[in-house]
Amino acid sequence: MKKGDHLFLVDGSAYIFRAFHALPPLTRKSDGLPIGAVSGFCNMLWKLLRDARDTDVGVTPTHFAVIFDHSSKTFRNELFADYKANRSEPPEDLIPQFGLIRQATRAFGLPCIELEGYEADDIIAAYSRMAEQAGGEATIVSSDKDLMQLVTDHVSMYDTMKDRQIGRDEVIEKFGVGPEMMIDLQALCGDPTDNVPGVPGIGPKTAAQLLLEYGDLDTLLERAGEIKQNKRRENLIEFADQARLSRDLVRLDVDTPVELPLDALALDDQDGPKLIAFLKAMEFSSLTRRVAEATGADAAAIEPAHVEVEWGAAARGPDLDPGAGTVGGESAEDAPRAAPPDPADAEEGTWSPSALANARAEAAATAKFDADAYVCIRDLETLDEWIAMAREAGVVAFDTETDSLDAMAANLVGFSLSHAEGRAAYVPLLHRDGEDDLLGEGGLLPDQVAMDEALSRLRTLLEDPSILVVGQNIKYDMLVMARHGVEIAGFDDTMLISYVLDGGNNSHHGMDALAERWLGHTPIAYKDIAGSGKKALTFDRIAIDVASRYAAEDADITLRLWRVLKPRLVAEGLVSVYERLERPLAAVLTRMERRGVAVDRQILSRLSGEFAQKAAGIEAEIHELAGEPFNIGSPRQLGEILFGKMGLPGGTRTKSGQWSTSAQVLEDLAAEGHPLPRRIVDWRQLTKLKSTYTDALPGYIMADTGRVHTSYSLASTSTGRLSSSEPNLQNIPIRTTEGRRIRTAFVAEKGHKLVSADYSQIELRVLAHMADIAQLKQAFADGLDIHAMTASEMFGVPIKGMPGEVRRRAKAINFGIIYGISAFGLARNLGIERSEAADYIKTYFERFPGIRDYMDATKAFAREHGYVETVFGRRAHYPEIRSSNPQVRAFNERAAINAPIQGSAADIIRRAMVRMEDALAHSHLSAKMLLQVHDELIFEAPDDEVEPTIAVVREIMENAAMPAVSLAVPLQVDAAAADNWDEAH
DNA sequence: TAGAAAACGTA
DNA sequence: GTACGTTTTCTAG
Known part of the structure; x- marks a missing residue:
């Protein structure tokens, strides 16, 4: 190669995917062979070979090669095992075209280059560098941004579909930095499609800005401490190594040991007849004609070539998970044998609790996952076999798959089971065709187990108290199953076990995080099989083989997590916390959620109208006072009006430097006599009540029950409190008269009353007990007003x-x-x-010197142990209490002081809730517990049972700490009954 | 379209 | 000063 020569490097692998998606689907040969991508590929090659001068590139190639990826594993997988790990299977119609495109390349007489252990991009990098060094030029036929790092004065890229050459200027235009910075830019942004991690929160725009400021990645990471934005700085520091790893992943290897020398890529004239034979075989008639005209060959005289088509795995494209076969069809006997039993199993019985816990953790961390071993159960016989195996094992992980995150609305689409590590099966029940029919619903797919049969088989397993059913957030599955007439009897919940063990260490106990942490395994992400955002598929629309792998994996993971986490309860002395405060409450909450609470739509609708009218009036006043209309709901615009235009004295600033317009600030301004702030406060109150409550709550009324069903989270607070969402019924207004009116919409059903029972001053009582303060204990014993005292x-x-x-x-x-x-x-x-x-x-x-002593002792305990405890032994971890940052440390100290107090109170009401149902039933009362609001329980009781219900409720609540803890102060419960929540409270 | 910030409802 | 969840606005992607 010499000066003036020009090498074209076609990125064949990338082209295949792009052509497939860009070109009309279902382009097929007469025998049904899909050839859309091949057709696009041949047309492109012909155009480049004949007419490159007429394109945006403007030169004719002297050298030419088509480069392909060889296999899925490259040297990058050694750097990072999960590189490109989230690539999914290529479309079925594309698979035979991989081989055809290589044959097409050869028919054109072009070198077809690939190299084991390297990506096409690396080979392209090496050749483009070689061409440049030889004094020539190179054009990379691809628009993949991963290749932009190769662009120089002598190397450019060419996007055939847009007929656009991409040089230095175009790279800068698109990314804001030159090609030499592209590696660092990609290292910062990461790349979700290739699973390159990057730095969280940094996208191309931010990355470019940072690189322009600091020059390069190393400098940036060194000087990351100077960055103003908190989150960005922290992420750059925390993920510095990840950024460096990402850089190694995205940097192409210009020293790739290519086999053919550059001169071997020199372009020869086309062998017309050979090419025509191939094109005829592909039935590309117009291209055949053009080639015949150009080469002077007689197309009619040429026989179509014999073309080998590989449909199977051998023809698969690159970037596939080698284990990505389809699941389904196998019967239990066909399934691979599970790994031989853990040799430790036999000895485990004699081990100490912590030795067992450690051994289980160690074994789990190195265990392998094999999605090919999962089974998709399509018939009752196989289901029966799996149920028998679960029965034999005595423990089974169970997971439901549904079409909604809302357990009250969810339809059961399928379920998965696992009775031994690595042995998991999915049972599809209601998967539908991806295509919509006229009703907007796909038809039911064939070969699924019939719902009623499946449920009756499942009942024999799940309702058997001798079988332990293990779930992850099993409250969800229990609610779904209960709605399908199946009551799970004995169960464990890995999420709750993790919460008891590691509350505060890990704020989130979701399965993905637990799998990552304990099994070193990243489960299939739901968004990878369903997409995300508006066009995300519900589970019933996911292809059964894909769904099967995902769902079976969840059951497999759940069982493995259970084996790791359950022994830790014993080893760490937390069995009773789990058994008394968590596990039974899951069942109680399932029933409460299912029951729901009646909400009167008319009342809310009337209130909405009222609030809207008042707010509109105030809004007009505000705009009048401000002298111009503006968006009152925008704190920024409001600040502009108040502190800019009107020149009021600004009080505090928010974290981001904006003037604060909080209620506090506005109250202060109002106190100084300004009329506007008061009106803003009033407007905000009304719009808040309207949008959050009177407008939103009706949307949560279920059509078939006429009631609102909140969802309680058992494992989301650091202290042991519950939380409520969708809707949050733990923050229904009460403080203002306007707000209270919303509570009148929460009503009892006909012939019933709502009974509200709340603990009086429970946290101060707990404090008096824990800190052992004589005056406080005496005051509570005497029934004094504690604040007055x-x-x-x-x-x-x-x-x-x-x-x-x-x-x-x-x-x-x-x-x-x-x-x-x-x-x-x-x-x-x-x-x-x-x-x-x-x-x-x-x-x-x-x-009260005892309080100071108690607070100091609590802080010291937290510093030493990293956690604090409630009176019932629940732990809340505060690992950051040893932070060298005084603010972080002080915050953790306050939280650590609060947690035993708030947490003990939470434990007390949990104990009351666990006992309540039996106590009511025992007294032949039919009152039902509906809601919990931290220190309050709300029941629905028949009119004529109100008095005895209150007596039982009060009895249970006031003695809830007993006998585990005998509090040194009495607990007092105030209770009342009425037709609605406002009057009952 | 997703996420952060600000504001505000509860115990 | 603790513990939460939801709404709206606004920005960055």
Whole structure:
């Protein structure tokens, strides 16, 4: 090769995929062979060979090669095992075309180059570099951004579909940096399609901006500490190594040991007849004619070539998971044998709890997953065999697959089972065709197990109390199954076990995170099989073989997690927390969620109208006062009006430097006599009530029950509280009269009353017990007003005739104590100077020295152990309490002080809930527990059972800590009944 | 379209 | 000062 020569390098593998998707689907030869991509490929080659001068490239090639990926494993997999791990199977119609395209290349008389262990991109990198060094030029026929790093003054790219040459300027135009920075840019952004991790939160725009500022990746990572944006800085520091790894993954290897020398790529004239024979075989008549004209060959005289078509695995394209065969059809006997039993199994019985837990963790961490071993059960006989095997094992992981995340609305689409590691099966029940019919519903696919038969078989397994059913977030599966008439009897929940063991260490106990952590395995992500966003498929639309792998894997993972986590409960002394506070509550909550609460649509609708009218009036006033219309809901625009246009004194600024327009700030401005802020506060209140409650709640009323079914999370708080969502029924307004009206829409059904029972001052009582404070215990024993008593102790004011303001301050201090008080926070709450707040705290600690001792002891315990405990032994972990950052440390200290108090109270109400159903039934009461709001339980009771119900409820709640803990203070429960929640509370 | 920020509802 | 979840706006992708 010499100066003036021009090498064309066609990225064959990328072209195949692009042509397949860009060209009309279902282009087939007369015998049905799909040839759309081959057709596009041949037309492109012919055009480049004949008319390259007329394209945007503007030169005629002297050298030419087509490069392909060889196999799925390359040297990059050594750097990072998961490189391109999320590539999915190519479409079925594309598979035979991989081989045809190589044959086409040869028919054109062009070198067809691939190399084991390297990607096409590496070979292209090597040849383009060689051409440049030889004094020639190169054009890479591809538009893949991964190749842009190769662009130089002598190497450019060419996008055939857009007839556009991509040189230095075009790269800069698209990415904001030159080709020499592309490697660093890709290292920062990562690439989801190739599973290159990058740095979270950084996309091409941010990456370009950072690189232009710092020059290159190494400098950027070194000086990451200088970056202003908190999250961005932290991510760059935390994921620096990941960025470097990503750089190694995206950097192409210009030293790839290519086999053919550059000169072997020199272009010869086409062998017309050979090419025509191939084109005729492909039935590309117009291209055949053009080639015949150009080469002067007689097409009619040429016989079509014999073309080998490979449909199977051998013809598969690159970038496939080698284990990505289809699942399905195998019977239990055909399934591969499970791994030989763990030799430790026989000995396990004699091991100490922690030795067992450690051994299980170690074994799980190195275990292999084999999706090909999973079975798709298509008939009852096979299902019966699997149920028999589960029965034999005594333990079975079970997972439902449905078409909704809302367990009350979900239809059962299928379920999976696993009775031994690596042995899992999926049973499709209601998968539908991907295509919509006229009703917008696909037809039911064939060869699925009949629903009623499957349920009756499942009942024999799941309702048998001698079988342990293991689930991950099993409350969901229990609710779905209960709606299908199946009551799961004995169960374990890996999510709850993890929550008990590692609450606070890992804030999230989802299966994917647990699998990653304990099994070193990344499960198939739902979005990878279903897509995401608006066009995400529901599970019933996912092809059964794909669904099968996904669902069976979930059951396999769940069983493995159970084997790792369950022994830790014993080893770490947390069995009773799990058995008394978590496991039984899952069943209780399932029933509460299923029951739901009646909500009166008319009441909400009336309120919505009222709120809308009032808000509209206020809105007009606000715009009048402001002198122009603006979006009141936008704090930015509001700040602009208040502090810019009107020149009011800005108070505090938010974290991001904006003027704060919080209610607090607006109240302060209102107090100074400005009319506008008051109106804003009023407007915000009304729009909040309307959008969050009166408008949103009706949408949660289920058509078939007329009731609202919230979903409780058992494992999402650090302290042991529950949380409620969709809708959140733990934050229904009560403080303002307007807000309270929303509670009137929560009603009892005809002939019933709502009974509300709430603990009085439970957290202060818990504190009095835990910190062992004599005055507090006495005050509670005597039934005194605790805030008045605190004020009296602190300020020497008699309780009788105490001014409201004095009591209010003491109340704020009491709450402050529970929250791990700081002078800053107390001052802000009370609207007083920090020094004054500090004086209050000082006085408080002088009067209650035991509280200070308790707080110090709690902090010391947390620092030493990394966790704190409730009176029932529940742990909340605070690993960051040892942080060298004073702010982080102080925050963790306050949280660690609060957690045992809030958590013990949460444990108490959990215990009450666990006992409540039996207690009511035992007293022949039919009242049903509906809701829990941290210190309050709401029931629905028949009118004539209200009094005895309240008696039982009060009895259970007040004695809930017993006998595990005998509190040094009495618990007091206030209860009332009425037609709606507002009046009952 | 997804996620962050700000605001605000509850205990 | 603790613990949550939802809504709206706005920005970056």
